[in-house]
Amino acid sequence: MRAFLERQRYLIDYTLAALLRRKTRNLGLLLVYTLLVFLFSSVLLLSQGLRREAATLLQDAPEVIVQRLVAGRHDLAPAAWLDRLRRIRGVSAVQGRLWGYYYDPAVKANYTLMVAPERGLAADEIVVGAALARVRQIGVGDYLGLRAANGQPLPLKITGLLESASELLSADLLLLSEAGYRALFAIPPDVYTDVALTVRNPREARTVAEKITLALPDSRPILRAEILRTYDAVFNWREGLAFLTLGALLLAFMILAWDKAAGLSAEEKREIGILKAIGWETGDILRMKLWEGALLSLTAFLAGYALAWHQVFYAGAALFGPVLKGWAVLYPELQLTPAVDMQLILVLLAVSVLPYIVATLIPIWRTATADPDAVMRG
Amino acid sequence: MIELTEVSKTFNQNQPNECRALRGVSLRLERGGVTVFKGPSGSGKTTLLTLVGCLARPTAGRIALDGRLLSNLPERFLTDVRRHTFGFVFQQFNLIRGLTVLENVMLPAYPLGRPHRELMDAAHALLDRFGLAAKATSKVEWLSGGEAQRTALARALINDPAVLIADEPTANLDSALSREVLALLAELAAQGRTVFISSHDPLVFEATQINRVIEVHDGQIAGDRRC
């Protein structure tokens, strides 16, 4: 056991010295390797962060949302539904919700408008998302002029900004009062955009939804779990696409690694010949070369992962942000919460270290099986 | 001690450029003394030494070391026998550039996993003996021809082999240094090691310290003279 450890130590010693002796030769490969890990882990860390962010936000969302469908399209729900829904067993609270979108030609962007009764806003008061305030260059106390449904301008006073902890969804958000909302869009007082239900036991959400479709045949209940699933599916899909794109880079990297491992310099071939002649066995050279790969991989992996971590969590994820968050004029400027994820590291190993090993195995073996008597014959 | 029976070695078997380097050589080599393998280049003397030194396996024939058959051992075991029994000094010295004298001397012992302290001590002792103590930490590319030769000799002895094999040890040295090396080899033989030298340098096979000269020609033994 002791001899085994000593042997590994000698091999690592030799490998390190050999790597350092050929710094420039190995530096190129190391840089490409690090870049590869960096790109892959950027995609993974970012989408993982976004997914977690969405899940956190949806935690507070209602378990079931009921929409009205007319001719297969979303329509306003009558206020009379609230009472009928309240009578369904398992439903603990019912709330009519008012929300919609407003296109602002000044910044060529859509705002999301929501009525927030709990904020107790007056008819002409609003609270806006940070990104929206940033783009319009307005702040608390300023007036934001919107054009009402009847064509008249409707000045609304900003009384607050939404904190940016969950900017993914609140970036373009504009909260207003029920009166303000109905005035802006000319919506009659006896309808709502949709209805949010709180279910006493979340596990029964599906049963409740079934009862709703029976009681209100023109309604469409949407479960929170389904929204979460849709989010997941979207992120998975985008992430998968970004991955396939990086596949080309991976292939190039594998070819480079193969080439580096196969095309030894005359000097290096001579060295291995000498080692074999003075008593190193094929297995020793193999192990030495595998250690070289391991050291290179470890360095590239740690460096690439650390860089990506910094890029995603502290530098605003400029790299893949647009692809993964979706295209929008008002980019959310969110701070993702860092977290280590086992699956992510396994995937990363599988798409960087594993291909490196695959690409170098055969060249390494070729090198290691050089004739021990070549030095004397040469 | 080493016995070769009808040994042949063929390179590029069954190909147009097939080359029969050794043809049915039978030979007995005893323990102790200095034996020189003499012959022009291409005669097969180096190939013969690689077979004797377990660097390669014969295509046909049997080689036995102290009665143990080596000729059909896999490379893995052959290497193991080799690193405990044989030390090599090559014609071009074949030191690894970029490493220090000390590291070069220690290299053959790496795969054995000897404790580091012990190995360092052994290497320093050898360097002292060959007058290289001051050069231990310098890189081998800064050595003179004689110093490189002595470093190679120290490296060959690090695993304390019973047999020392030197391939054309005087080829890159002037006659004064050649005599010095021969004296060193003879001294090792006097201390009980067996020394095999391949050479086509008259200075070597006419030297007084030689015990036996084996002449190789066209892959066969052409003469065997004890002196």
Add this chain to the structure above:
Amino acid sequence: MLITPAIVALQGIALSVAGTVLLASGFAGRILRRWDIHSGSELQLRMERQTYLISTLLGFALGAELLSLLLFVHTAESLSSQFVGAMCATGVLNVNAFGFPTLLLKIAVFFLAALWLLLNRVDNRGYDYPLVRVKYGLLMVIAPLTVAEGVVQTSYFLGLTPEVITSCCGSLFSSESKGVAAELAGLPPWPTLVLFYGMAGLILIAGLLFLRWLRLGPLFATSSLLGFGVAITAIIAFLSLYVYENPNHHCPFCLLKVGYDYVGYALYLPLFAAAALGLSAGVIAPFRRIASLQAVIPSEVRQLTALALIGFGLFYALATWLMLRSNLVLLG
């Protein structure tokens, strides 16, 4: 079909494992036909050098298989939000008929690759390559399995269409439903507990006897495999309940989640290693009569056996600690 990075990675691993093992068995095929240890011909020398490549490829395959096994379970876990009714990995593996077979094939390939590498280790120490035929014969068994694994895994992923209602571990591993898994979950705690610790005793006794009399190899190999099966059964039947502190949650995969401090890794790694080592020790022992291995096998096998016993010991110690620590009272 879903395309997620993990699925892309798993398919990549399956492809590279099948590729390397097929390549290795290509070389092995020629070795089986042309091997002649007494020849010094260049072909024989070349083939001897190829044995180094084959063992390196197999070593790679073993590592990749381990990675793939872990990643597969984690992937199933992370996809659970995509399938209605699937609350953890079990549900996702049940989305179609190929989920569990993929997992079982991965475990089988892992064990066989480990066995192969240990056989190889012993063989390399016999001066006349005494196990060449055994080794490369086994490789010919592993090769089709890796291909099958690739095919079954691909079918599984192709059949993953979201919104299929699947069972979650609550229903698959719950006492009311039917099937092997449910029967495992429905096993009465007391007898299973007795079986679990009885097995520990059996392994220990078999191991100690085996250390003394090497001809008991088959006994120890069998008890190692049996011990592995019993351990998995125990995890499903009651150990998981103690960890989750929930009398109805029988899932063997949720243990790997961060929420349970990754305790699954600490349980499964020694268990898998111990079973692989025990199996290999038992299989290798009968070859001790071969002349060139007489000196090698006894010490090697005893070492493997000791390691296997340590692995089982770690597993049982951790399992016992988890039960004692738990607030759940299952056995009144």
